[in-house]
Amino acid sequence: MKILSRIRVSSGSMDNADRLSQSLAKDFMRSLIHCEDLWKVYRVGDVEVQALRGVDLAIGRGEFVAIMGASGSGKSTLMNILGCLDYPTRGRYWLDGLDVAGAKPDELADLRNRRIGFVFQNFNLIPRTSALENAQLPLFYRGLSLKEQRAQAGAALERVGLIGREHHYPTQLSGGQQQRVAIARALVGSPAILFADEPTGNLDTESSREILAILERLNREDRMTIIVVTHESDVAAGASRRIVIRDGRVHEDQPTVQQSSVPG
Amino acid sequence: MPAFVLLTIMTALRVLSRNRMRAGLTMLGIVIGVAAVIAMVSIGQGARAAVRAQVASMGTNVIIVLPGATTVGGVRGGQGGAVTLTIADGLDLKKRIPLLTDTGWARRDVLQLVNANRNWNGPVTGISPSYLTIRDWLFTSGGPFTQFDLDSAARVAIIGQTTVENLYDPGEEPVGSTIRLGNVPFRVIGVLAPKGQSAQGADQDDIVFIPFSTAERKVFGTHFLGSVGALFASTERSDDLIEAVEEIRAVLRMRHRLQPEQADDFTIRTQVDIGKIQEGTSQTLTVMLFAVASVSLLVGGIGIMNILLVSVTERTREIGVRMAVGARRKHILMQFLIEAVTLSLVGGLIGIVIGVVGARMTTIVAGWPTIISLDAIATAFSFSVGIGLFFGLYPANKAARLNPIEALRYE
Numbered sequence: 001m002k003i004l005s006r007i008r009v010s011s012g013s014m015d016n017a018d019r020l021s022q023s024l025a026k027d028f029m030r031s032l033i034h035c036e037d038l039w040k041v042y043r044v045g046d047v048e049v050q051a052l053r054g055v056d057l058a059i060g061r062g063e064f065v066a067i068m069g070a071s072g073s074g075k076s077t078l079m080n081i082l083g084c085l086d087y088p089t090r091g092r093y094w095l096d097g098l099d100v101a102g103a104k105p106d107e108l109a110d111l112r113n114r115r116i117g118f119v120f121q122n123f124n125l126i127p128r129t130s131a132l133e134n135a136q137l138p139l140f141y142r143g144l145s146l147k148e149q150r151a152q153a154g155a156a157l158e159r160v161g162l163i164g165r166e167h168h169y170p171t172q173l174s175g176g177q178q179q180r181v182a183i184a185r186a187l188v189g190s191p192a193i194l195f196a197d198e199p200t201g202n203l204d205t206e207s208s209r210e211i212l213a214i215l216e217r218l219n220r221e222d223r224m225t226i227i228v229v230t231h232e233s234d235v236a237a238g239a240s241r242r243i244v245i246r247d248g249r250v251h252e253d254q255p256t257v258q259q260s261s262v263p264g
Numbered sequence: 265m266p267a268f269v270l271l272t273i274m275t276a277l278r279v280l281s282r283n284r285m286r287a288g289l290t291m292l293g294i295v296i297g298v299a300a301v302i303a304m305v306s307i308g309q310g311a312r313a314a315v316r317a318q319v320a321s322m323g324t325n326v327i328i329v330l331p332g333a334t335t336v337g338g339v340r341g342g343q344g345g346a347v348t349l350t351i352a353d354g355l356d357l358k359k360r361i362p363l364l365t366d367t368g369w370a371r372r373d374v375l376q377l378v379n380a381n382r383n384w385n386g387p388v389t390g391i392s393p394s395y396l397t398i399r400d401w402l403f404t405s406g407g408p409f410t411q412f413d414l415d416s417a418a419r420v421a422i423i424g425q426t427t428v429e430n431l432y433d434p435g436e437e438p439v440g441s442t443i444r445l446g447n448v449p450f451r452v453i454g455v456l457a458p459k460g461q462s463a464q465g466a467d468q469d470d471i472v473f474i475p476f477s478t479a480e481r482k483v484f485g486t487h488f489l490g491s492v493g494a495l496f497a498s499t500e501r502s503d504d505l506i507e508a509v510e511e512i513r514a515v516l517r518m519r520h521r522l523q524p525e526q527a528d529d530f531t532i533r534t535q536v537d538i539g540k541i542q543e544g545t546s547q548t549l550t551v552m553l554f555a556v557a558s559v560s561l562l563v564g565g566i567g568i569m570n571i572l573l574v575s576v577t578e579r580t581r582e583i584g585v586r587m588a589v590g591a592r593r594k595h596i597l598m599q600f601l602i603e604a605v606t607l608s609l610v611g612g613l614i615g616i617v618i619g620v621v622g623a624r625m626t627t628i629v630a631g632w633p634t635i636i637s638l639d640a641i642a643t644a645f646s647f648s649v650g651i652g653l654f655f656g657l658y659p660a661n662k663a664a665r666l667n668p669i670e671a672l673r674y675e
Binding site: 080083085105106109110112113114118120124127128140142144145 | 267268271282581582584585586587588589590591592593594595668669672
């Protein structure tokens with residue numbers, strides 16, 4: 001029995017290896033995100049929670065991907081790992097050809113700083129700090145001079161239509177404006193990917209439409225890769241590809257209707 | 265990196281200015297601690313300098329030999345109770361010990377002093393000619409005894425400032441006048457420059473000096489001719505004092521025919537010993553006050569740590585955001601360390617100002633001498649930075665070790 005099961009396991013990993021080599025050949029070089037058999041296992045007391053159970057995923061440059069799924073499906077866990085905020089328990093992950101699973105915490109911090117921008121549901125702006133300074137933050141940790149930080153942050157705020165609000169504090173801005181500051185902060189460092197976690201979850205319909213329009217424009221005009229995590233289908237509608245996560249696995253992965261309008 | 269540090273300091277200052285009340289209260293412990301240290305050290309050093317000045321007023325490199333206690337059947341008399349030192353001892357010491365530049369002797373008694381219709385009770389001291397030089401007495405008017413005065417047991421006196429104040433009207437010239445010591449008239453030939461308090465707190469200027477021979481024969485009377493109240497000796501250099509003391513002890517033991525098992529029948533003191541006792545007292549005080557100040561600094565440091573821990577908790581989400589946009593652990597660590605050091609440094613600077621003002625006020629109000637030392641200020645300054653670093657390290661480390669995901673999700 002034991003021998004049999006071991007054979008089965010090894011043959012399974014052979015399958016994995018085959019799949020890996022196939023996908024390597026297919027899209028490793030041009031993929032921005034490439035992960036193989038990602039697992040994330042938490043321990044809550046004695047209970048083992050398998051948040052991710054072998055996710056294989058490849059996302060190319062310039063894609064606009066919506067990751068959907070019910071709460072508890074593992075989509076947030078997946079985003080945390082893809083966003084280099086967390087390590088997978090098992091599996092491999094390459095971001096822009098760099099091995100993330102084997103990187104040190106400081107290397108992850110640098111990856112987030114240079115290649116990733118985050119937009120959160122609750123904006124997560126630093127309180128009592130001006131819009132401009134919030135937008136400067138990634139450049140601050142990149143060690144740029146204050147002058148350069150200001151110039152680039154100002155340009156980023158301009159791109160999201162917040163001219164004249166540079167010196168407003170978050171409390172002086174509406175929800176939609178705060179989220180636009182957050183987008184400016186995410187794109188100020190010219191990252192390869194922008195992750196948006198329920199970006200319209202705390203906004204009214206009008207503001208939501210504005211935010212989605214900005215994201216779509218960034219994808220269309222600047223060819224920025226955008227990954228939106230959401231459970232709202234109208235948010236996902238703007239994306240070119242829809243990935244549904246269920247029980248820690250990719251349940252569904254297909255282009256959305258508008259795919260034809262997006263080049264590449 | 266310098267740009268980062270500068271901006272972090274600016275951020276820290278802004279964070280602190282957001283919560284002025286809280287920052288102020290947090291700094292209070294450091295402020296009090298540093299102010300206490302500065303004030304204490306200033307007062308302590310002032311006191312020590314005053315002691316040193318008193319000790320120096322005894323004369324430089326002086327050795328004092330006092331007659332010892334008598335022991336009769338195990339009952340010991342007080343110091344000076346025995347008549348064991350003589351002029352001959354003094355002369356012999358000078359002859360036998362080349363280290364000694366001079367020796368002198370003195371005997372004192374308290375007599376009524378009378379000038380016209382004023383009188384005063386004060387100590388009268390019969391002295392050898394060398395006494396005045398050994399003890400570094402200077403004159404404001406007149407001059408010392410002559411050898412002739414000594415040989416002839418002349419009735420001439422040299423008086424101190426306190427005596428002048430008590431026997432003469434202001435502006436009256438004592439030199440040339442005649443005063444009575446007991447019932448014997450004396451001509452005043454000199455007035456001494458003031459010395460102030462002795463290390464023991466006695467008024468050194470309440471004094472009348474007369475020639476030793478005069479005192480012995482015409483004023484005090486004596487059972488043993490040539491016995492003295494104290495012997496004085498001086499050395500060229502203060503480094504020689506210890507050796508000189510040992511040689512004096514050896515010579516006196518030999519002259520007094522003391523057997524090895526017998527104790528000295530005299531006591532030798534130097535101004536170094538006396539100064540040490542006094543400085544020891546003020547040092548004990550300084551150490552105690554320093555301990556109190558250290559406790560205050562410690563409490564201040566714990567206050568900073570406490571507030572920073574609160575701050576780290578309050579700003580968990582902010583820390584998460586900073587990590588998400590690429591802050592490394594060391595960036596977060598430095599941010600909170602700089603906040604801690606800023607708190608303790610500003611507190612320290614305020615404390616230094618209060619301490620200096622406090623020391624000055626002590627001098628003005630209480631009249632205590634204070635010396636504001638740059639050392640103390642530098643020490644307090646670096647101490648407050650050190651406290652900020654030490655007590656900031658734990659909260660800063662706690663912040664830096666936060667998991668970005670949990671920090672972002674923190675409510």
